[in-house]
Amino acid sequence: MLTRRNLFKQSAFSAITMLALESCYSSPEIPPAPDGLGHDFEFLTLADRGILSKLAPVILAEGLPTSEEQKALVIKEIIVGWDIAVNGLPLLTQAEIRKLFSVLDSNFILSLTPRLLTGVPAAWDDSKEIDEFLNNWRFSDPKSLITGNELRVGYMGMVEITMACWYANPRSWDFCGYTGPPVL
Amino acid sequence: MSKKQNKIHDFVAEGFEQGWKHLDSSQLTSEKTLETDVVVIGSGAGGGNAAEILAKEGLSVIVIEEGPLHTAKDFHMKEDEAYSELYQESAARQTKDRGIKIFQGRMVGGGTGINWTASFRTPPTTLNYWTKEMDVKGFSVDEMQPWFEWAEKRYKIQEWTDSPNANNSTLEKGCEKLGISWGKISRNVSGCLNLGYCGTGCPVNAKQSTLVTSIPGALKAGAMLISKARAETFDLRKGNIVQLKCRAMNARGNSPSDQLIKIKARHYVLASGAIGSPAILLRSESKSLNPHGLVGTRTFLHPVNISGAIMPFPVNGEYGAPQTSYSDHYVDTRIDNKKPGFKLECPPLQPMLVATTLDGHGKTHAEIMKQRPFLQVLIALQRDGFHPESTGGKVYLKSDGTPGLDYPVSNYVWKGIRDAFLAMAEIQFAAGAKAVAPVHRDAGIYSSPREVKHAIAGLPMEILKARLFSAHVMGGCPMGEDPVKSVVNSNGRHHEVENLSVFDGSIFPTSIGANPMETIFASTAKFAGDLAREMIN
Ligand SMILES: Cc1cc2nc3c(=O)[nH]c(=O)nc-3n(C[C@H](O)[C@H](O)[C@H](O)COP(=O)(O)OP(=O)(O)OC[C@H]3O[C@@H](n4cnc5c(N)ncnc54)[C@H](O)[C@@H]3O)c2cc1C
Ligand code: SF4
Numbered sequence: 001m002l003t004r005r006n007l008f009k010q011s012a013f014s015a016i017t018m019l020a021l022e023s024c025y026s027s028p029e030i031p032p033a034p035d036g037l038g039h040d041f042e043f044l045t046l047a048d049r050g051i052l053s054k055l056a057p058v059i060l061a062e063g064l065p066t067s068e069e070q071k072a073l074v075i076k077e078i079i080v081g082w083d084i085a086v087n088g089l090p091l092l093t094q095a096e097i098r099k100l101f102s103v104l105d106s107n108f109i110l111s112l113t114p115r116l117l118t119g120v121p122a123a124w125d126d127s128k129e130i131d132e133f134l135n136n137w138r139f140s141d142p143k144s145l146i147t148g149n150e151l152r153v154g155y156m157g158m159v160e161i162t163m164a165c166w167y168a169n170p171r172s173w174d175f176c177g178y179t180g181p182p183v184l
Numbered sequence: 185m186s187k188k189q190n191k192i193h194d195f196v197a198e199g200f201e202q203g204w205k206h207l208d209s210s211q212l213t214s215e216k217t218l219e220t221d222v223v224v225i226g227s228g229a230g231g232g233n234a235a236e237i238l239a240k241e242g243l244s245v246i247v248i249e250e251g252p253l254h255t256a257k258d259f260h261m262k263e264d265e266a267y268s269e270l271y272q273e274s275a276a277r278q279t280k281d282r283g284i285k286i287f288q289g290r291m292v293g294g295g296t297g298i299n300w301t302a303s304f305r306t307p308p309t310t311l312n313y314w315t316k317e318m319d320v321k322g323f324s325v326d327e328m329q330p331w332f333e334w335a336e337k338r339y340k341i342q343e344w345t346d347s348p349n350a351n352n353s354t355l356e357k358g359c360e361k362l363g364i365s366w367g368k369i370s371r372n373v374s375g376c377l378n379l380g381y382c383g384t385g386c387p388v389n390a391k392q393s394t395l396v397t398s399i400p401g402a403l404k405a406g407a408m409l410i411s412k413a414r415a416e417t418f419d420l421r422k423g424n425i426v427q428l429k430c431r432a433m434n435a436r437g438n439s440p441s442d443q444l445i446k447i448k449a450r451h452y453v454l455a456s457g458a459i460g461s462p463a464i465l466l467r468s469e470s471k472s473l474n475p476h477g478l479v480g481t482r483t484f485l486h487p488v489n490i491s492g493a494i495m496p497f498p499v500n501g502e503y504g505a506p507q508t509s510y511s512d513h514y515v516d517t518r519i520d521n522k523k524p525g526f527k528l529e530c531p532p533l534q535p536m537l538v539a540t541t542l543d544g545h546g547k548t549h550a551e552i553m554k555q556r557p558f559l560q561v562l563i564a565l566q567r568d569g570f571h572p573e574s575t576g577g578k579v580y581l582k583s584d585g586t587p588g589l590d591y592p593v594s595n596y597v598w599k600g601i602r603d604a605f606l607a608m609a610e611i612q613f614a615a616g617a618k619a620v621a622p623v624h625r626d627a628g629i630y631s632s633p634r635e636v637k638h639a640i641a642g643l644p645m646e647i648l649k650a651r652l653f654s655a656h657v658m659g660g661c662p663m664g665e666d667p668v669k670s671v672v673n674s675n676g677r678h679h680e681v682e683n684l685s686v687f688d689g690s691i692f693p694t695s696i697g698a699n700p701m702e703t704i705f706a707s708t709a710k711f712a713g714d715l716a717r718e719m720i721n
């Protein structure tokens with residue numbers, strides 16, 4: 001789903017820039033947010049949730065259930081877990097994560113420069129491209145003169161919260177051979 | 185936490201039901217002013233311990249704690265719950281450059297509520313160093329001996345005689361094979377069921393944290409506990425503290441509300457731990473509290489790097505007492521500090537901790553998670569602070585007044601980290617590992633000692649590449665007899681402000697070189713007794 005903000009950005013800029021860049025990038029659309037299992041989201045926006053729904057399967061890869069139906073469900077749970085986890089963090093840390101999402105959400109046409117630097121995928125439905133983007137951030141130079149340590153730190157934060165939300169979930173425990181807390 | 189409760193007899197919860205004085209400040213609806221003989225700020229190893237000693241001497245005591253009151257019945261051995269409720273910054277605290285992840289407790293009981301129960305006396309070499317190099321008095325091996333004995337009795341610190349879990353026995357076996365020394369770790373437990381969930385709060389009150397020992401002791405002696413209250417600043421008049429200002433935390437516990445709590449005391453005992461205690465002094469912005477700008481300096485971490493191994497047998501390191509074996513071979517053989525020394529231990533291996541500690545994502549990460557039951561993990565703790573290049577970090581205040589730590593890893597410590605990667609891999613292969621993976625962004629998984637040795641030699645020892653951790657934050661209010669070079673004297677008393685003491689892990693002038701809890705119990709018992717006698721007379 002395109003958010004209203006993104007629609008506005010597109011209409012204002014599409015005429016000139018789309019033409020010039022169409023050949024390099026595919027559609028920059030933010031993926032639609034999956035339903036939130038009735039959770040009342042406080043931190044994550046629809047756009048964040050859409051992006052996470054695309055990132056999580058690439059981050060967790062074979063760790064996720066193989067059945068498409070189960071996978072779709074646990075991704076929703078992971079996204080709910082994300083919201084709960086971030087809500088408990090200090091407000092300054094929340095602000096940093098908000099900044100991170102704003103880089104990820106940014107429609108590339110409006111924020112061309114940061115997008116080129118950050119390499120956020122243009123097509124959020126191409127898992128190979130997402131993997132490439134994650135690896136670019138992962139192996140970015142923590143002492144980069146242009147982006148500082150932000151990409152590496154952003155990668156670590158993104159991946160860590162996603163891992164935490166999944167491997168705390170009892171549905172992941174079969175996969176990682178964990179029989180859960182002992183019964184007292 | 186969810187409302188579901190363990191079926192365990194929880195005498196701490198009962199004590200509160202039966203009238204121990206406790207105020208959960210997130211429930212406050214109006215400003216509060218209280219008066220007392222002593223206010224103890226923080227309820228961890230130092231604070232809980234001191235509170236009991238002071239209260240039993242007949243002084244009126246208020247304990248202020250930023251974290252929540254949770255007791256055994258609330259501990260469900262669930263990682264997500266525990267890390268977000270019981271750890272500082274949801275277990276996501278980091279150094280300024282994000283290079284080191286810092287674990288600290290934030291609950292009634294502080295670090296002792298979620299720590300791994302490894303109990304060591306302060307190594308004699310550390311005590312000697314303080315005496316000779318740091319101008320500390322009263323901390324010789326002989327002078328400390330009775331205090332260690334006292335702490336061992338109070339907190340039931342005993343040799344752990346049960347057989348180790350396979351994570352720990354692999355460390356033992358590897359050391360045996362290589363002919364290097366190793367030992368068994370004593371633990372502060374009583375009736376331990378060997379569950380392995382010390383890090384998420386002991387569900388059966390076996391761990392002798394301050395939550396189940398000295399805090400109940402203090403409350404029985406009439407002390408009052410105020411939870412979910414963050415001490416913010418001291419107000420001073422004529423060089424003495426006249427009041428402590430606290431703010432109630434919101435129900436979620438991640439930021440303060442508008443509700444003020446003011447405490448007027450005869451004496452103020454700062455026990456908010458390293459990073460926490462210096463932060464309160466820095467926020468107070470008083471020249472008397474920080475006359476030489478030393479507050480927050482010399483903060484040490486025992487920076488930890490990690491090596492994972494895939495064993496040919498199931499390890500299941502999530503179960504069984506987490507930390508029962510160690511090797512000091514690389515401490516003992518490097519005590520001249522020409523090469524950096526490090527201690528080798530094991531961590532618990534519950535899945536969330538494992539998944540968030542590994543670097544990377546996707547297929548490779550998932551493959552390791554799939555083999556997690558076979559995963560054996562060693563950690564190396566660098567002995568920082570004993571070399572001119574190893575001066576530790578500095579606590580600073582962020583824009584919202586909460587503390588951060590700037591800890592640049594010195595080249596000296598990096599050398600130790602590289603050596604530790606190799607030492608851990610050698611032990612793991614000697615114990616029969618099929619493959620070893622140093623936890624480093626640029627490392628792979630290696631199936632022979634030769635391969636791993638070659639790889640480690642080429643790994644960049646740089647921040648955010650080697651993954652570093654700390655569960656032992658120490659220093660920041662260093663003690664010593666010279667008021668120009670230290671913040672408190674060798675009795676934990678502030679050099680300049682007479683009615684202020686610091687009784688926690690922030691007073692250490694170097695790292696301990698071993699897990700710090702017992703050193704904190706022993707030193708703060710010594711200090712608190714002296715303070716009580718002085719206040720009573
Ligand atoms: C996961 C983990 C495992 C560990 N394992 C071991 C082990 O096996 N053996 C060992 O010896 N050590 C271990 N440690 C370290 C040990 O627990 C600490 O060194 C010790 O608890 C420190 O004691 P302290 O009194 O200095 O501070 P803490 O125990 O950290 O207590 C300080 C308390 O003050 C509170 N506080 C902070 N700021 C404020 C404020 N402004 N107002 C009010 N309250 C405040 C905090 O919430 C906290 O509860 C471990 C630590 C962790 C995190
Ligand atoms: S190992 Fe022992 S002390 Fe630790 S949580 Fe289990 S029962 Fe408690």
